[in-house]
Amino acid sequence: MQRVWIFFAQASLTTIKISGLAILLGLCLGFIAALSSLSRLTVVRWPARAYVSVFRGTPALIQLFLLYFGGLQLGLEMSPIQAGIIGLGINIGAYMTESIRGAIIAVDKGQTEAGRCLGLSRAQTMARVILPQAARLMVRPLGVNSVALIKGSAIVSTISVTELTYTAHRFISSTYKPFEMFILAAIFYLIIITLFMRLVQWIDTRVALKE
């Protein structure tokens, strides 16, 4: 039993790595899609809205299988870890799009008017006036998205990535102790998420309005 801890600790690192990279990918996609969805041009807006609808409207597990197994069938070869990161990232990006878009829309319209009246372009107003204010509104929703992703990363166990849930399964088949093994996995998830929430709170105080 002593040695099991070590395997779970290692598996946590894989969960953290996959989740972390997927969050980064999701943030990139989220920013691009959020800004696109606020574009004046339909051809830019429409793909962003379609992305959000499709990836929020279908199960993440199906998306992951399509990417990994469907990808294989189409000759798109990836390691399970790569497929896990990309699949989770694209999925969470759709949710993050909505968090980022909501934060941008929530900034008072008068701020845009004030920026534009000084002669700033749309892009300058967005970069210097709107986004710095939207940033503090999006930290917490993005934190919630990310926590959902860390927990949801358990689904990559189904494509045999040796992360926490997969490791629990593996030890259950050798020890026949599902209760202990799942409790152990749950404890590790709880630790990861508690630490992550601390990080979110720290970022939140960093971007808070100064007085």
Next chain:
Amino acid sequence: MQDTKREPLIRIRNLRKSFGPLEVLKGIDMEVREGQILALIGPSGSGKSTLLRTINQLEDVTSGEIWFDGTLVNADLPHRAREKHLNALRRNIGMVFQHFNLFPHMTALENVTMAPVLLGLHTKAQARENALRLLAKVGLSDRADYYPSRLSGGQKQRVAIARALAMEPKVMLFDEVTSALDPELVGEVNRTMKQLAEENMTMVIVTHELKFAADTASHIVFMADGRIVEEGPPDQVLRNPLQARTRAFLQQDFAE
């Protein structure tokens, strides 16, 4: 005081504006000459704020022409060209809002220096020096490093005036700038505007304060129901109005 031979700084011709089926500006003709202090007065919903906001195209128009300093403001251009055209025009048209619209993530000083530095009007050092001079002018030297959340409404509005002045505009537009203020804070903002008026800044002021308009403006325009009913010097429009509609408005207001 005014050179009547020169082109007016702003010339508005047969301007119409509809929001859906509702026509809010029904053919406006108006001129603002350099150095003129024009006060737009009238009941709520008369279209005076909308008219002001068409000058820098915060509101687009349905038909008619707006000329500013010899340029057609509402020129029919492709999107990109129109944006460029408006960005250039707006640098010369300062605007102050009812709800201040200060940038809450910047100090008073940063609010004033941001646009001149970003748009290459001044270097950082020049902009800072200029901003400190403007903040001193509006009586807020000691508040330069304060964030807006720690300023009173009157102080915020004075920072907003300094911010607009920092772009060295040719005209300043004021959109009910004291309407959101506590009564005891109105005076400090009015004094700042009066000081600008004395320096011959061209100003268009939408206001509900008839006394301030009477004291400060060189020209009064009275609007009702999307039309200009009457205009002229304050003494005439406010004390001896020719139109019954103007008399009714003034009576109502003084009765309050």
